[in-house]
Amino acid sequence: MPAFIWEARTRAGEVKNGTMVADTIEAVQQRLRQQSLQPQSVKKQPLQIKLKLPQFGSGVSSKDLVLFTRQFSTMIDAGLPLVQCLDILGNQNDNPAFKKVLLDLKSTVETGTTFAEALKKHPKVFDTLFVNLVAAGETGGILDTIMNRLSAYIEKNIKLVKQIKGAMTYPLVVLSVSFAVVSVLLLFVIPTFEKMFKDMGGTLPGLTQGLIDISQWLQAWAIFIFPAIAAIVVAGIRFKQTKRGTEIFDKTILKAPVFGDIVRKVAVARFTSTMGTMLSSGVPILDSLDIVARSAGNTVVEQGILFVRAKISEGKTMAQPLADTKIFPPMVVQMIAVGESTGALDKMLTKIADFYEEEVDEAVAAMTSLIEPFMMVFLGGLLGTMMIAMYLPIFTMAGSLK
Numbered sequence: 124m125p126a127f128i129w130e131a132r133t134r135a136g137e138v139k140n141g142t143m144v145a146d147t148i149e150a151v152q153q154r155l156r157q158q159s160l161q162p163q164s165v166k167k168q169p170l171q172i173k174l175k176l177p178q179f180g181s182g183v184s185s186k187d188l189v190l191f192t193r194q195f196s197t198m199i200d201a202g203l204p205l206v207q208c209l210d211i212l213g214n215q216n217d218n219p220a221f222k223k224v225l226l227d228l229k230s231t232v233e234t235g236t237t238f239a240e241a242l243k244k245h246p247k248v249f250d251t252l253f254v255n256l257v258a259a260g261e262t263g264g265i266l267d268t269i270m271n272r273l274s275a276y277i278e279k280n281i282k283l284v285k286q287i288k289g290a291m292t293y294p295l296v297v298l299s300v301s302f303a304v305v306s307v308l309l310l311f312v313i314p315t316f317e318k319m320f321k322d323m324g325g326t327l328p329g330l331t332q333g334l335i336d337i338s339q340w341l342q343a344w345a346i347f348i349f350p351a352i353a354a355i356v357v358a359g360i361r362f363k364q365t366k367r368g369t370e371i372f373d374k375t376i377l378k379a380p381v382f383g384d385i386v387r388k389v390a391v392a393r394f395t396s397t398m399g400t401m402l403s404s405g406v407p408i409l410d411s412l413d414i415v416a417r418s419a420g421n422t423v424v425e426q427g428i429l430f431v432r433a434k435i436s437e438g439k440t441m442a443q444p445l446a447d448t449k450i451f452p453p454m455v456v457q458m459i460a461v462g463e464s465t466g467a468l469d470k471m472l473t474k475i476a477d478f479y480e481e482e483v484d485e486a487v488a489a490m491t492s493l494i495e496p497f498m499m500v501f502l503g504g505l506l507g508t509m510m511i512a513m514y515l516p517i518f519t520m521a522g523s524l525k
């Protein structure tokens with residue numbers, strides 16, 4: 124279907140322009156008049172040939188998505204037409220990738236497609252949760268409210284992801300720096316001391332000799348050791364990307380001391396927040412559980428939620444199957460049971476989500492305060508032992524001279 128470039132005037136005399144996909148020029152003019160616009164010129168868009176470079180991901184960040192949903196909600200609430208909202212937000216967007224997506228949404232909606240169906244064309248930007256909530260908002264006539272809830276949900280999700288990344292980054296950075304520093308000392312610094320000790324003669328202390336032996340071994344096998352470590356890391360990442368590898372990793376991380384508890388709390392916060400948002404937006408509970416399971420981020424949690432969904436489809440309540448999964452804490456199960464019995468499950472889920480988000484904050488802070496001194500002691504003890512081993516023969520020699 125060809126695209127047309129149009130220019131039109133509003134009733135107030137303001138000039139507007141844009142592009143529209145249609146069969147004929149007459150079809151474009153008719154749609155413009157339906158939007159209370161007086162066509163000035165409509166012409167076929169010339170064929171454009173662009174060289175596209177390969178891209179990774181969608182090019183749209185979570186912050187872009189939050190800003191879009193906030194602005195879109197405000198504009199819809201103010202009574203602006205859907206197409207005009209997308210046109211304004213698309214043309215003023217600074218992100219070229221997101222601008223292209225928004226203008227494509229505008230063109231698709233202009234053809235008579237629903238907003239939710241248009242969003243489905245861009246699964247890398249708008250996930251299943253986003254699309255289903257928008258569909259519920261369109262059906263119920265509360266799209267502005269849904270977009271507000273979506274922006275709040277995405278902001279909470281960003282916060283949870285940042286907390287997990289922050290908790291993992293510090294120890295990984297310290298361990299990487301420790302490995303690099305020790306490798307440099309063993310490969311370049313200690314051989315210099317070794318040559319000096321040989322010139323001095325005499326018997327070296329056991330700690331010093333042991334460190335020199337390790338240095339000699341590393342020098343002899345470094346050409347094989349470092350490529351082997353790199354190959355193991357790459358193989359581990361590749362295995363993690365497989366279905367079996369993901370299952371093993373997710374099970375292991377949930378059982379890990381300290382960190383596993385944080386991951387479990389994040390899973391609970393994400394589950395309750397997403398479910399609360401979907402139920403309060405009018406999405407059926409079975410559909411909500413199906414979507415929540417796919418966005419769980421952990422295969423163990425995903426399987427548990429799908430188990431709950433299967434039991435609910437058989438006529439059972441949510442609380443008992445949740446308890447059977449052994450994933451969700453008893454307090455969460457009891458609060459959900461209360462929410463079901465009082466008919467306020469969505470509100471109860473939102474309260475649980477708020478509580479567990481605070482729990483995640485405290486758990487991450489506690490873990491960070493625990494890891495920092497441990498890492499400092501570990502790194503300081505390792506480097507200190509190496510320094511003592513290197514200077515011990517010098518101190519011994521100085522004592523003999525006295």
